[in-house]
Amino acid sequence: MLPFKTLIRTDKSLKLPVYQQIANRLIGLIQEGILKPGSFLPGSRVLALQLDLHRKTVIAAYEELISQDWLEAVPRKGMMVATNLPVIRPRSFRKVLQPYGEATAFSFHTPPAAPVMAPYPDASMPLVINDGFPDVRLAPLTDWVRECRSVIESARYHKLLMYGEAAGTTALRKEMVKYLSNTRGLNITADHVMITRGAQMAIYLAAAMIIKPGDYVIVGSPNYFFADLCFEQLGARLLRVPVDGEGIDVDVIETLCSQKKIRMLYLITHHHHPTTVTLSAARRMKLLEIIRKYKLPVIEDDYDYDFHYSSAPILPLASADHGGNVIYIGSFTKSLGLSIRIGFMIAPASFVAASAELRRLMDLRGDNLAEQALANLLADGTIARHLKKSNKIYRERRDLLCELLQQRLGKAVTFTPPAGGMAIWLRFSPKISLIKLAEKARGKGLRMSSGEQYHYGGKSVNGLRFGFASLNNRELRAAVAILESILDTAF
Amino acid sequence: MLPFKTLIRTDKSLKLPVYQQIANRLIGLIQEGILKPGSFLPGSRVLALQLDLHRKTVIAAYEELISQDWLEAVPRKGMMVATNLPVIRPRSFRKVLQPYGEATAFSFHTPPAAPVMAPYPDASMPLVINDGFPDVRLAPLTDWVRECRSVIESARYHKLLMYGEAAGTTALRKEMVKYLSNTRGLNITADHVMITRGAQMAIYLAAAMIIKPGDYVIVGSPNYFFADLCFEQLGARLLRVPVDGEGIDVDVIETLCSQKKIRMLYLITHHHHPTTVTLSAARRMKLLEIIRKYKLPVIEDDYDYDFHYSSAPILPLASADHGGNVIYIGSFTKSLGLSIRIGFMIAPASFVAASAELRRLMDLRGDNLAEQALANLLADGTIARHLKKSNKIYRERRDLLCELLQQRLGKAVTFTPPAGGMAIWLRFSPKISLIKLAEKARGKGLRMSSGEQYHYGGKSVNGLRFGFASLNNRELRAAVAILESILDTAF
Numbered sequence: 001m002l003p004f005k006t007l008i009r010t011d012k013s014l015k016l017p018v019y020q021q022i023a024n025r026l027i028g029l030i031q032e033g034i035l036k037p038g039s040f041l042p043g044s045r046v047l048a049l050q051l052d053l054h055r056k057t058v059i060a061a062y063e064e065l066i067s068q069d070w071l072e073a074v075p076r077k078g079m080m081v082a083t084n085l086p087v088i089r090p091r092s093f094r095k096v097l098q099p100y101g102e103a104t105a106f107s108f109h110t111p112p113a114a115p116v117m118a119p120y121p122d123a124s125m126p127l128v129i130n131d132g133f134p135d136v137r138l139a140p141l142t143d144w145v146r147e148c149r150s151v152i153e154s155a156r157y158h159k160l161l162m163y164g165e166a167a168g169t170t171a172l173r174k175e176m177v178k179y180l181s182n183t184r185g186l187n188i189t190a191d192h193v194m195i196t197r198g199a200q201m202a203i204y205l206a207a208a209m210i211i212k213p214g215d216y217v218i219v220g221s222p223n224y225f226f227a228d229l230c231f232e233q234l235g236a237r238l239l240r241v242p243v244d245g246e247g248i249d250v251d252v253i254e255t256l257c258s259q260k261k262i263r264m265l266y267l268i269t270h271h272h273h274p275t276t277v278t279l280s281a282a283r284r285m286k287l288l289e290i291i292r293k294y295k296l297p298v299i300e301d302d303y304d305y306d307f308h309y310s311s312a313p314i315l316p317l318a319s320a321d322h323g324g325n326v327i328y329i330g331s332f333t334k335s336l337g338l339s340i341r342i343g344f345m346i347a348p349a350s351f352v353a354a355s356a357e358l359r360r361l362m363d364l365r366g367d368n369l370a371e372q373a374l375a376n377l378l379a380d381g382t383i384a385r386h387l388k389k390s391n392k393i394y395r396e397r398r399d400l401l402c403e404l405l406q407q408r409l410g411k412a413v414t415f416t417p418p419a420g421g422m423a424i425w426l427r428f429s430p431k432i433s434l435i436k437l438a439e440k441a442r443g444k445g446l447r448m449s450s451g452e453q454y455h456y457g458g459k460s461v462n463g464l465r466f467g468f469a470s471l472n473n474r475e476l477r478a479a480v481a482i483l484e485s486i487l488d489t490a491f
Numbered sequence: 492m493l494p495f496k497t498l499i500r501t502d503k504s505l506k507l508p509v510y511q512q513i514a515n516r517l518i519g520l521i522q523e524g525i526l527k528p529g530s531f532l533p534g535s536r537v538l539a540l541q542l543d544l545h546r547k548t549v550i551a552a553y554e555e556l557i558s559q560d561w562l563e564a565v566p567r568k569g570m571m572v573a574t575n576l577p578v579i580r581p582r583s584f585r586k587v588l589q590p591y592g593e594a595t596a597f598s599f600h601t602p603p604a605a606p607v608m609a610p611y612p613d614a615s616m617p618l619v620i621n622d623g624f625p626d627v628r629l630a631p632l633t634d635w636v637r638e639c640r641s642v643i644e645s646a647r648y649h650k651l652l653m654y655g656e657a658a659g660t661t662a663l664r665k666e667m668v669k670y671l672s673n674t675r676g677l678n679i680t681a682d683h684v685m686i687t688r689g690a691q692m693a694i695y696l697a698a699a700m701i702i703k704p705g706d707y708v709i710v711g712s713p714n715y716f717f718a719d720l721c722f723e724q725l726g727a728r729l730l731r732v733p734v735d736g737e738g739i740d741v742d743v744i745e746t747l748c749s750q751k752k753i754r755m756l757y758l759i760t761h762h763h764h765p766t767t768v769t770l771s772a773a774r775r776m777k778l779l780e781i782i783r784k785y786k787l788p789v790i791e792d793d794y795d796y797d798f799h800y801s802s803a804p805i806l807p808l809a810s811a812d813h814g815g816n817v818i819y820i821g822s823f824t825k826s827l828g829l830s831i832r833i834g835f836m837i838a839p840a841s842f843v844a845a846s847a848e849l850r851r852l853m854d855l856r857g858d859n860l861a862e863q864a865l866a867n868l869l870a871d872g873t874i875a876r877h878l879k880k881s882n883k884i885y886r887e888r889r890d891l892l893c894e895l896l897q898q899r900l901g902k903a904v905t906f907t908p909p910a911g912g913m914a915i916w917l918r919f920s921p922k923i924s925l926i927k928l929a930e931k932a933r934g935k936g937l938r939m940s941s942g943e944q945y946h947y948g949g950k951s952v953n954g955l956r957f958g959f960a961s962l963n964n965r966e967l968r969a970a971v972a973i974l975e976s977i978l979d980t981a982f
Binding site: 005015016020022064067068069090091092098099100101102103104105106107108110111113114130133135136137140142145146148149150152156158160161162164183184185186187188189192196197198200201204208209210226229230233275281292295296311312313314315318319320321322323324325337338339340341346347348349350351354357358360361362363364365366367368369370380381385388389392470 | 511535549554558559560582589590592594595597599600602624626627633637639641643649651655675676677679680683688691700701702721724772788797803805806809810812813814815816828829830838839840841845852854855857872875879880883891
């Protein structure tokens, strides 16, 4: 008999069950030719003794190998290594396997160039100032995994997982109706809800349904860069309307509408990206009139509505008399810890139905399991609790960062404390080069943007979004201290 | 003191922890006005006694409420209901909340009409013949949830979840290189791998990068309907080339290439949809010559490569000397139980980089958590074990269904047993109306397609794909018995 005690080592501290460790090792021994086809393995009792394991564990390993066709149970003789091994070798029709290279033999369309994105952290770079991400350390991920497990342990999960609608899982769409009514006063049914992959897919879908190449689309100046790029990819011509302290300039929108056929308006009603400004109630009133008068399709991107700290958020345009012109967009991605990307689009039912058809061509549908888990977390109040907790923490972080910036970098920067969201829009005095600042910060273990992604139409703003939500008090102090030390010496 | 024993009921059998149940109920009492702002709650010891719970549970509930601003801990006096309650009421700027309706005020583009999809099951309809779905009861979903938990319990998970690349999680792209080399002989690096949401997103992305409105695209006749629709949505003119027992007719492709500028060829090399035919080695050789000669961009959709039962699969075109023209597409969706939609596209590095830019505009990126979990399952062999097991089971189901169809429905149907995949392409004799058959089956608790989705260019084929993989032996027998009883009496 082979020295199995030496050949098979198991480790109970590993995640992989011991019987699978044994099975894997036996497959290895067969593949290496140490166990020959047609040879017999020791009985489970004997092998268990040798390996100092319970006999049931060895039996489980043997059963696994039988189910995979590596072993055959021969009556009265025991476990035989299969003579017809289940090794699938694909049939080759060419001797040489050709490597893939850098270039295609054909030309292809290059999408509009994206700006340099939020910096990536690495092990040696513990501190990152991002564009306004949540703190995923606060996200209810354990609850989410618990719900996933509970779904797949339920009796009818296989029907839930096998079939699904492109507009989203029914249970989630129904929960969304309650949630959006409670938080935003939206008067809708499940037919008005389309579940998407984050707010970004909702923007892409809605825009692709509306825009044709050459169409005029109004956006803010400045504006969220991925929305701009998305509209440009679809062939739109962008008309930029200034954003001031009350939000986008509604009078300029009206003038543009009176001058030419405007196909669509994109706006961010709370905590505008990048400026963090919230559109005032007075401008919302005025805008509703314009929308109705010109039958102007509007994408109302309200991605950060759930994170508001000063006073209260304002009801969306979508809750008012917009005459069937407003497509309302939001997201749970920032509540669920960024990796689980679930957003939504609220629109007239016929628009939702057609968007679902388009979405099927893009990726068939969402992940039913994740959508069902989110529905459960909405229903049992986990999301509401999480939002309340994180709003409190983010408000404190915002206040701390405002204080630190004022006290430590007051001469170099200007900003208005945002009423919500996850970032401060920070403008630097003209004599400070953000490229130089970011480079020096990197040398001190702090990664930050050098601001290029906020240059719109080539116009430099010498500013960046300082995301405060993902940094705790210690990290905020450390980041500002690094910036202070550089500004004191280098400029 | 209020009668808390009556007011607060807890249930240990619920999923929600008891302390959260208490906290939720107290919030309810505050919101209902039963607990007034400024009033005091009993001490934790007193309340614990009343509720017959451990004191720690009550303390946890109180702490939860403090963190949510519902309570304030007043030194030496105890827990006070906050005077400034954390209820956010959005500011309204219009009295009337307007309901969303059916119609938009503006016109929009309607995507090409999709065929009636695989039928949805409901509680009263236990049996479904689908288009070729896997059996999600076999999927390694418990392993997947375990990996998700293990990722979010790891020390650096927050960096992993917060930042990610549009082309996919690095760990998964690296695992894909090994996996595709082992199973398909692909000679690639991580730069050639783009992770997508299922094969469908890979098809959409690749096609959107290549096709311009008016371009000629060659597809099979018949062909996978969602690929057809996707190309039509992008403005392509489809040229249909017959598919026979050896796959798509390569000579016809060559003739077309010599006659006009063909922009792209889409083909399914294993278990073609809907016919289940595998493209022969001889035709692959011939096709490679054509591809190189005409620099013809090819989407090689090999979505079902991992499920092959008779002999061995054939190496993909992508592994041979295609001259940088082949975009290779596959999927893990069928291994992971359909709901977790992860697919991939293999292409020259420059094409992958540009596709990642386009994908960012569509939905920013994939779910890092799901991608990392899949990487772990590939690395520890779980996916390979699952494939081996399910291939064995699916082969048995295919063989059983072929036998049942031959014995029970032999006069009414014709088919060729497929070498792999998850469905049999079943053609009915002309005198049988599939619409009538499906309707009668429905009355007997069996849902099935009436075949319209397989009509291509208006041409009826009087056939359907009989998905065998998701039905166990008992279910296969039951489904065929119902069909037999209808065919015996109704036709």
